[in-house]
Amino acid sequence: MGPSASGKSALAHTLALEEGGIQILAADAMTVYRHMDVGTAKPSARERAEVTYHLLDLVEPSEEFSVRRFQRAARGAERATRDAGAVALYVGGTGLYHRAVVDDLELPGRYPELRRELEDRVLAEREVLYAQLVRLDPLAASRLEAHNDRRLVRALEVTLGSGRPFSSFGPGLAHYGESRVAQVGLRSDLGTLDRRLEERLRRWMEEGLLDEVVALAARPGGLGRTARQAVGYRELLRHVEQGAPLEQCVRDALTQSRRLVRRQIAWFRRDPRVEWYDHPGDARRRLVELVTGARTFVRDW
Numbered sequence: 001m002g003p004s005a006s007g008k009s010a011l012a013h014t015l016a017l018e019e020g021g022i023q024i025l026a027a028d029a030m031t032v033y034r035h036m037d038v039g040t041a042k043p044s045a046r047e048r049a050e051v052t053y054h055l056l057d058l059v060e061p062s063e064e065f066s067v068r069r070f071q072r073a074a075r076g077a078e079r080a081t082r083d084a085g086a087v088a089l090y091v092g093g094t095g096l097y098h099r100a101v102v103d104d105l106e107l108p109g110r111y112p113e114l115r116r117e118l119e120d121r122v123l124a125e126r127e128v129l130y131a132q133l134v135r136l137d138p139l140a141a142s143r144l145e146a147h148n149d150r151r152l153v154r155a156l157e158v159t160l161g162s163g164r165p166f167s168s169f170g171p172g173l174a175h176y177g178e179s180r181v182a183q184v185g186l187r188s189d190l191g192t193l194d195r196r197l198e199e200r201l202r203r204w205m206e207e208g209l210l211d212e213v214v215a216l217a218a219r220p221g222g223l224g225r226t227a228r229q230a231v232g233y234r235e236l237l238r239h240v241e242q243g244a245p246l247e248q249c250v251r252d253a254l255t256q257s258r259r260l261v262r263r264q265i266a267w268f269r270r271d272p273r274v275e276w277y278d279h280p281g282d283a284r285r286r287l288v289e290l291v292t293g294a295r296t297f298v299r300d301w
Helices: 008-019 045-050 067-083 095-102 112-136 138-143 149-162 190-206 209-218 233-242 246-269 280-291
Strands: 022-026 087-091 183-186 274-277
Touching: 008 022, 008 045, 008 087, 008 280, 022 067, 067 087, 067 095, 087 095, 087 280, 095 246, 112 138, 112 149, 138 149, 183 280, 190 209, 190 246, 209 233, 233 246, 274 280
Parallel strands: 022 087, 183 274
Antiparallel strands: none
16 A cells, blocks of 8 residues: 555556566555546556456446445455466555555445435534434434534444444544555655655656546546546546646646645554565565465455
8 A cells, every 4th residue: 555656556566467377456546447547557468467357447437436435345355366277466555445455344325315405404504414313313413523514424324324323333544443455655755745746647648548537538437426526537527528628727736735644644554464565575574475475365255
């Protein structure tokens, strides 16, 4: 794991290629979408011919995708990897996807109609909805940050939709239990990451990122709500759909990429179970120890 542009994907691919017996499971919220290739740093056709990858290209970009769906797909991918006698190596920078598989989170369902109703009410009736949550699930209410309407809506959606308190689905993301698997993190200083992000974005533009966004926008259904949140795609869509100046959209994409990296770093740093490495060589040596060791497999699924 690690932030965008830290080099984790290249390290994992080289490790799997050179060591053998390793299959890569992508823990990334945007590589699950078909046709979104350039701006997600998705493995190339050559790389996929060299190493077996899972959890890529699961749905069309017009479809909604959730952590719960990812978790189900990941369980199937792990079983397939084990059946092949290989080691499952998760790689990616989407923290919630990592937690869903590392901690086997019990994830509540979604209730779209109820959610839309709550979203329509929350701005005008926030205090009423919060008081309702206090009555139904005081523990969840106590965990809410002030004025976090998104979390308030989600807590009420689950509590009302499932008929059980939102807090009953687990201790929450602030709790880090005993580790089921080893977690190796690759990090770099912010200056290096910022430089790599700019170089990568400019390279993606040369490789046809804008053309990819144009083609995606023209597809039946276009990009759905979750797919269009992908950094880079979201900003270039403003140029494609609204005529915003291209260079400004590129600059905005770079700004949002840098903000994403900082959020990723903050997320991963909170997990005390991660073993951090500053140099890819050190991380690689540790990974070799892990994938060849006696406790490689997690067998509770």
